[in-house]
Amino acid sequence: MCTLEKRGNLFILTFTGEDQHRFNPNVIGSLLSLLSQVKAEATRGSALITQAQGKFFSNGFDLDWAQAAGSEQGAAERLRQMVDLFKPVIAALLSLPMPTVAAITGHAAAGGFVLALSHDYLIMRKDRGVLYMSEVDIALTIPDYFNALFREKIGDASVRRDFLLRGLKMKGDEAEKRGVVEAAYGGEAEVRQASVRLAENLGRRKWHGEVYAEIRKGLYPQLSAILGLTHKAY
16 A cells, blocks of 8 residues: 655655555555645645655556456456556646655556656666566557657657567666666665655755646646646746
């Protein structure tokens, strides 16, 4: 599940419990509720860090929960349900009135990679963990808002191709080199410390939260449109 801690102006959202931090309706609901709380309590100088305990940042949708439906049709319906439920989470992150940082201390796969990529800044470790889109390997198509996120967040077309069409597993040093993450560090402690430093430095600017969110939405217009987010023009 998810927990939320506030340290000064920093909100720390942490995935706890289940090792792979997979998203099922209960986890998605908890995550969306906590992001709503963060938005409601935001002030100038706020920033969000999302992190996880254990080997995984997140291994994406809970396919075991989908398969537990007991039939191929039931599993497909449960998967569609998770895709639909997860969409407002990405919308919430894109419209959050503060800078956001993903502290990736373990594997971020499929929906877990998407969640991390929905943050403004990604900090990753070099010694463990990969970024991976598993859909091509497990014969699942990719939701439209996932595709839009990759188009607008990853500028290198060959990197997008290799993630989505080759099932590339990218480590932290390569992700930093290719511009997918902001920086990569040698261990878990270093990633957490760097994420806090970055979030605190961004928070010190005390930007107007609503303006920050509008600029972010304008930066990713295709994704915003698919997510149903309006963008105010000034």
